[in-house]
Amino acid sequence: MKRLIFTQNSLVLLLLIVMLKGCASLVLNYKKSNVIETYIDLNSVENDQLIITLDPEPFPAGEVTFYMPSVIPGTYQYSNFGRFISDVKAFDKKGQPLVVAKEDANTWKIVNGKQLDRITYLVDDTFDSEEGKEVYPMAGTKIEKDEVYLLNLHAMVGYFKGGKEWAYRVTIDSPTDLVPFSSMESASHTATQDVFLADRYFNIIDDPILYTNDDSVSFTLDDIEVNLAVYSPKGVHKATDFKETLEEMMQAQKRFLGNANTTKSYDILLLLMSMEELQHYGGMQGALEHHTSTTVTFYEGLETDSLKEYLVDVVSHEFFHTLTPLNVHSEQVHYFNYNEGVMSQHLWMYEGTTEYFANLFQVQQNIIDEDNFYGRMSDKISRAKRFNDNMPFTEMSTNIVDEPYQANYQNVYYKGALINMCLDIIIREQSGGTRGFLNVMQALAKKYGVDTPFTDNKLFDEIISMTYPEVGAFIETYIQGETPIPYKNYLEKAGVTISETEKKLQSIIMIDPRTPFIAPKPNKAGSMDLAVKGLNNRLEEIGFQKGDLIRVFNGTEIPELSQENMGALNMLFGASFSWLPEQKVTFEVERDGERITLGGTVGIAVSPAKGITALEDATPAQIALRNAWLH
Ligand SMILES: [Zn+2]
Structure with a gap:
């Protein structure tokens, strides 16, 4: 995720994509396992509410528990999506109601589970409900009849106890003039109905769907097909406005990543918000990563040029999530617990490495110059100061959904990125310039990949064994330890220093x-x-x-x-x-x-700031290290 007051996220599903859409063997596969038939009728909206029907396979006996997720990957906060559903009803085969008991904000129980045929409930959107303010817009739902539907299905569709691995067949009746954009597998599509297939509950979360008028563009990055769909309420911005910028940027990302990327397609769902909506979310804009797509929400009133800049910023970040956590993640991420915050200690990597690479690739690929890159890193140093610099990053990560850790979350984009910058410089120095942190990540992606998680408390040892004792010392002192990082010491290895300077303010106020x-x-x-x-x-x-x-x-x-x-x-x-x-x-x-x-x-108007600049009297060794690092 990347938020600008903002957010981001990530994840898994390659097997499905390799198969041809809607092919017969795929349908057969689905028949073999449990399938939850899911119905959503976008035409029957009342007060921005939709009716959802879930029809699971019969339960053999006992009590059935139904959950809405509380936490979803990439957001690192409790969202309690149960609050958006109401009027939960359960029925037996004859259509007779069964008793449903609400356990807590996200849990319902059907005592006579053996009789259960289907459950139905109403779902409210997050874009104009009071409670909706509390979730990120890029993880939210927008239900506007005949106009636009942003379906982040984790806010609409739940799962049954023991059934996180069951498949879903999602049938959606839609208005004729709206088309769906999604990375979810499509089994069939007509003007009025779509059938999507989700391999497991994970895919319900990982593949959001945007129904909108058909404003989209596509391009390819070698073998990756990229689609951008745009919803602009007043029609101010068009998908074609962003094609060239995105294509150029993502080509450069692909070159930077090399063969560490195995994604076959990538969908960018851009929903632009009105001023009212922006205020509803307290100014929050940004994007949430998924394995093969990202949902991006920005204010429609931004000038096209600013919007392009923001898009480059967040989409480059989200796309790099295809490296981590998609291809490098721990068991906590792989077997995600949607109803308790069981977190990995490696946010320094999931968000920090992602954010660092999203900046590094730009200087390496000549999209920005060195000074611009230094400006970004010094901005991160200044912003990181607003957070607790003594809080060990691993401890923060493990406890991120709770305070006081949650209040420090945003630091993953600042200090998290800087941690990676220092590791990168150390590895460059120790390897005589030949290796950087990207090489480490490429090797990890090759070893683990989409389907194999690493053990959370073994990763550091593995990284150290692949690199140098100096990396181990850094990890222990500055990632696991309470000591603030002396950035200057690391930057000076590459002939760069930090000095006092002034920063132009955007307004006199x-x-x-x-x-x-x-x-x-x-x-x-x-x-x-x-x-x-x-x-x-x-x-x-x-x-x-x-x-x-x-x-x-x-x-x-x-x-x-x-x-x-x-x-x-x-x-x-x-x-x-x-x-x-x-x-x-x-x-x-x-x-x-x-x-x-x-x-x-x-x-x-200016404010005092830290500035990173190249040392004028840098030694040839420092210059060589800097070149190896940035070019
Ligand atoms: Zn992110």
């Missing part, structure tokens, strides 16, 4: 890349004021002081701070992001009970 200069402050009248809590060079020049209460912002009186005015306030302050440096601006603040007018030009 920011004091660092993530913090605005104002914050709500309760007043005596029982409401809130907006008070200045920090300054940057421009705000100081204009005359702001800490503690000032903002009354007028560039000509507009500040409205009362209330839920209803949030949109207006966002618009008001958001406008500052497009101000030009030479533009004149005025403000009114209240200071010690007096109104004061302030004004000046916008200029260029």
Whole structure:
């Protein structure tokens, strides 16, 4: 997953794909094992709710337990998808209702299981339900009759106790003018009905389906077929807008990965959100990885160029998940526990290696230059500082679904990537430049692959035996240990250093890349004021002081701070992001009970930052290591 306030994820299913779609032998295979007949009618939507019917094979005896997942791969949080289903009913063969007891948020029991023929329930979408805010949009469902359906089936279809390995035949009746995009095996397709086959419950989660108007493009990367489907509510963005950028980028990724990639096809499902939806999710955008697809959700109002940049960022990350965890993962990932958070200690790899490679390939393949790459790594160093730098990464990983670990999750994209950068430099140094961390991952992918998990607590020993004692020392001290990484020591091996520098801020109202200069402050009248809590060079020049209460912002009186005015306030302050440096601006603040007018030009606001730069007096050995690392 990759989230931008954002997210990501990953996983397995090659056997199915090798077979021709809808071939007879495939159907036979399905008859051999248990198959859950699953029905969804997209035409019968009421209040954005759908009816789901699951018809399993008869149960021999006893009580039947039905689960909705609580945790799904790639999200590293409890989502409790049970909260989106209601009115769960069970029926016997004659259509007579059976008693259903709800055990907990995600569990239902049918006492007289032997009589059970089928269960039905209503499912709500996450895009406009209050509870839906709590899950990631890229892992959510959107049900908008005759317009668009984002079916992340883990929020719609559950599994039976003992039945995680049972197959599903998913029959979906759909409006005639919408077409499905999915990496799930298709058994048949007509204008009004699709039948999909899921090998096991895992595939229900791993293969989301997007029903939309037919806006898609395809291209091939050697033997991988890539499809991009786009839903843009106002029709602002088209799939063709992104084809060239994505194709170029993914070609470079394929070159970088070499034969470590065995995926046959890859689907990118891009659902663009309205401002209302973006706010519903608290600004969350991003993507969730799957073995042969990714679901991407972004704000539709982004300019095409920004959207391209974001797409490159998240799709490159998601596509590299085909390396890990798809081809290199532990038992905890392979036999995923959907209802208890049983996690692997190797998030430093699943997310960290993925994120690091998503940046490294760009400099190696000449998509970005060295300075750009250094900028990205120094940004990660700055961002990593906002998290607990003494929390061992392995401990965080194992406990990631619970606090205080969950609050540090985002650090997998920052410190997680930097861990890999250091390992890469160590291996380059020790091997005289001939090997890097990618070689280690390629070897692991070859050894394990899609179907064979490694033992969680054996991986480090294996990596050390493939590399050098220095790698072992690093793992022990900085991945398993509490010691913060001295990045400078590793970078200097490659003739690169960290120094103090300044970073241009995107707006004058920011004091660092993530913090605005104002914050709500309760007043005596029982409401809130907006008070200045920090300054940057421009705000100081204009005359702001800490503690000032903002009354007028560039000509507009500040409205009362209330839920209803949030949109207006966002618009008001958001406008500052497009101000030009030479533009004149005025403000009114209240200071010690007096109104004061302030004004000046916008200029260029900066914040202090760490910068990574090449050492001017680097030795030939340092330069050689740097070249081996980045080129
Ligand atoms: Zn990810």
